[in-house]
Structure formats: structure tokens, C-alpha cells
Amino acid sequence: MKIxxxxxxxxxxxxxxxxxxxxxxxxxRADLLQRCVKWQLSRRQAGTHKTKERSEIARTKKKMYKQKGTGGARHGARSAPIFVGGGVAHGPRVRSHATDLPKKVRALALRHALSAKAGGQQLIVLDEARLDAPKTRELADRFAKLGLTNALIIDGETLDENFARAARNLPRIDVLPAQGLNVYDVLRRDTLVLTRAALDKINERLAPQEAA
Known part of the structure; x- marks a missing residue:
């Protein structure tokens, strides 16, 4: 298909x-896209949330009162979760939220995401993403001519520094090198913009390998 x-x-x-x-x-396949997005977002979670449990509360471990004869419920330490200032029962612990997803499934999901943009007329191929000076106003004017207000721009192996610096001040505009292409960022922006250099890298990365 030509574009x-x-x-x-x-x-x-x-x-x-x-x-x-x-x-x-x-x-x-929406299920592939969902699996890949979930895999990406789960890897981004820090997993550093933590609450103190009963054994970690800095309070005396002495029994509150004798076991029997008080007319009240039997209790041990004041660090029990039912008391104010006590530990949290079943609270979050430091852990990794990352899940596993086979590399072939990730590659297939990326192909589906790119095909969704191409099929939905949301794909633009740019000759090159370069500027003579890092001027945001100049880049915004050029984007206005192209009708770009919410877009992901993928360049080749490296980004033009002037273009990247000018684009980072524009809201809802993301710029990534070809190796940073991913399903989540493709789907979260309305338009996908690929340079010629990016297309070459994508073909190297995702084109099916013919059997020898």
C-alpha cells in the first residue's frame, strides 16, 4: 500500500x-493491544507503596491487661490492627507489578497498532523531522499546516536536537526515536507521524524474516 x-x-x-x-x-485484535498496554503499564509501576504491619509498629509489646476477668474482649498488644495507632492489616507491600509477555506477542501487538493507525487514516509519513533552530513557535505553525494537534512523532535512530527541543514545549506532542516505538504511545495519540528513517527502522524490526 502506498502513502x-x-x-x-x-x-x-x-x-x-x-x-x-x-x-x-x-x-x-483489541485483545492483543490490551495485553500489551497492560504489560507496559504494569512495568512502569514503582511498587514502593508500603504500610506498617503489626510487627513493625513502634509500641510496647506488653499485654494490655490480663487475659480473663476484665469483662472485655481478650487482647494482646496495642499494635493490633483494630486499635488506633496499630498496624494495618493486609496492607500493600513493596513488590514488582511487572508481568511477562512473550516477545513475539509484543511484536504482533505493535503491528496491529500500526495497522490500526494506517487503516484509520491516522498515519502521516514525513520526509524528515529537522529544524534549523529550536523554535517552538515555528514548529507549531508547521504542525498547524499539517493539522497536527495530538500526535506521536517517530524519527530514525537519533532525534534532531533542534526538533526535539522545539517539540517538547508543545502539549499533546510526543517525539521518540525509532527504538522507542511502543503500543501504548501509539494508541494514546490521535495521529502517528513517521519519518522515512523511522519506516526503514520499523521494517528492519518488524518485517517477517523469510526462511533460508
Missing amino acids: DVVKLDAGKAGSVELNADIFGIAEI
Whole structure:
């Protein structure tokens, strides 16, 4: 499938052929996308939340009162969860929230995410993402010509420093190198913008390998 290539000033720069195995999947599997997004977000969780349990409370361990004969319930230490200032019962502990997802499933989910953008007319191929100076106003004007207000821009192996510095001041605009391409960021932005260099890297990364 072919798609037009545009410049930052909205001019034409020819066309490029998209790999159908990456951008041409017809039936998008939402379950794959959900699994991959959940896998990404679970790995981002710090897991550092913690409450003190009964054994960690700095209070006396002496028995509150004698076991029998008081007419009240039998209790041990004041650090029990039912008392004010006591420990928390079954509270959160420091742990990792990360889950496992096979590498092949992650790659397949990324293909489905890219195909969803291509099939929904939410994909733009840019000739190159470069600026002569890191001027946010200039970049905003160029994005306005392209109709970009909420977009993820993927460049090649490295980012142009002027472009990246100008774009980071724009709300709802994300810029990543090709190796940072991921399902979550693709789905959270309305439009996906790929440079020619990014397409080459994506083809190297996701194109099916032919058997020798």
C-alpha cells in the first residue's frame, strides 16, 4: 500500500510503499493491544507503596491487661490492627507489578497498532523531522499546516536536537526515536507521524524474516 510523503511545510515529497505485513492487517485484535498496554503499564509501576504491619509498629509489646476477668474482649498488644495507632492489616507491600509477555506477542501487538493507525487514516509519513533552530513557535505553525494537534512523532535512530527541543514545549506532542516505538504511545495519540528513517527502522524490526 502506498502513502504520500509530506514535508514539514505541508509540501509534497513523493510517496512510499508501506509493508502490508506491518501496516496492512485488516482485522485488528483489541485483545492483543490490551495485553500489551497492560504489560507496559504494569512495568512502569514503582511498587514502593508500603504500610506498617503489626510487627513493625513502634509500641510496647506488653499485654494490655490480663487475659480473663476484665469483662472485655481478650487482647494482646496495642499494635493490633483494630486499635488506633496499630498496624494495618493486609496492607500493600513493596513488590514488582511487572508481568511477562512473550516477545513475539509484543511484536504482533505493535503491528496491529500500526495497522490500526494506517487503516484509520491516522498515519502521516514525513520526509524528515529537522529544524534549523529550536523554535517552538515555528514548529507549531508547521504542525498547524499539517493539522497536527495530538500526535506521536517517530524519527530514525537519533532525534534532531533542534526538533526535539522545539517539540517538547508543545502539549499533546510526543517525539521518540525509532527504538522507542511502543503500543501504548501509539494508541494514546490521535495521529502517528513517521519519518522515512523511522519506516526503514520499523521494517528492519518488524518485517517477517523469510526462511533460508
